[in-house]
Amino acid sequence: MSVPDHDTIRTGVVKSLLAEGKLSDPSVELDETTAVNAGAFRIDSLAFIRAFIALEDEFDIEFGDDALMQNTFSTVGEIVAYVESEIRKQASA
């Protein structure tokens, strides 16, 4: 399985988060420094999980409940890093 590059993963994460969450200021761009639920971008926990389900389809991977439930995320960058590490882990398995 080929591993998508960082930019592709970041783009996928941002797209999924925007599809499920709400950006109160449309002029703000979601990037890796954007805070989750502490500024312009808000997403509730159910929608957040739906975003991960969309990412499973996009990158053909599976997030395990046991690993995902033990993590918390403060910024979009932390989510991108987690998704990237899972993709790499599953590609090398």
Place this chain on the structure above:
Amino acid sequence: MTSIPTSWYNILADLPFEVPRELPAPEVEGRAPLGPQVPMQMIRQSTSTKREIPIPDPVGAAYEAWRPTPLRRATRLEQALGTSARIYYKYEGGNVSGSHKLNTAIPQAYYYRNAGVERLVTGTGAGQWGTAMAVAAQMFGMDAHVYMVGLSYAQKPYRRTMMQMFGATVAASPSGDTEAGRAFRKEHPDGRGNIALAIGESLEDVAANPGSRFCIGSGEDYSLLHQTVIGEEAKEQLADLGEWPDAVYASIGAGSNFGGIAFPFLGEQLRGGKQVRCVAVEPAGCPKMTKGVYAYDFTDYSGTTPLEKMYTLGSRFVTPAIHAGGLRYHATSKLVSAIYDHGLVEAEAYAQTDVFGSGQLFCRTEGILPAPESAHAVHAAVQAARRATVEGTSPCLLICVSGHGYFDLSAYADAMEGRLEDAVLTDEAFAAGVAGLPEVTV
């Protein structure tokens, strides 16, 4: 012979419309970093459009302890009423928790445990959900903590004993353990509480205790899905008797026993099959469907949850002291609400003195004391049976007796001795409740 279903029925596959999505919770200063609160497996079930969702083997094996549940014809009730209607009931009280709530408590505990959760926290109204959750948490090796609505905590101490027997700890809500509880106590010193507050206290507890997660017995799509084992079995049992219900009656709180028995029948109708009336029965003291508004609202008292579009009396609505604790929730689920809004199901509201009268009649004739919640469904069916006799018709009526009432004998004693009062929705209470509805932009 009826078999235990191997899959749950997902009505989303057959609905001709989309259920309105929830909206994010309002921003709160100092909110903790975001982490998943509900296992992905359960969210997958809530978003799936597959008609059949397989029941995992360990859950199916646990169901075998009491399922399939009995479906019986209430012949002695029919005789007592002298009715031309045919009345059947599906009895869900024959498990250790005493109600249908175990149908979803077990799969929820299974999924949370698989997700590495060590402690489950919840709010309970009448105590049925708290008991079921305590049983299921212990089954899968987790701790359980329950915030029990203060009024029920005082009225039903042996519910608390049951939860404790399965290792759960129980706090009366409003408790002194959370900000939400302390604030509510100041505002409402009678200590009665309500389920919306108990949920709010649970959420605050979970936020302060890593490794804990909140779980909920009704209202979410996945809990309604798990309850469809009731209707799936009932469909097969009635078909074996050559019957199809003209009307299905179930009480309505947040919607899980109603959805559980009604959706499999409604699904047949939605696919172009036989017609059925599905009637949600609510207390006149908490008439969210017959008197409430269809609006985005909070699902708990704290005002920090995502907003769901529901038939609601407002999350700040303080329910009168009615005995059907499971029906005191200020709203009903977004799924049932959307289906009701599209005119696919009906709702009726009844006063509790009449409801308790029908509950006693059912006990004397059928030998099962229905929970006060279930007695609402019984009462509505009794009314329909009486109408049928007057009209000279012979409809087939199906009742969901969602639980037993043996922990509610003090309420039945009050009813028998004329001490019950009929709580009604006052204009002031309604106005105060809906005044708290959040302003939203969709």
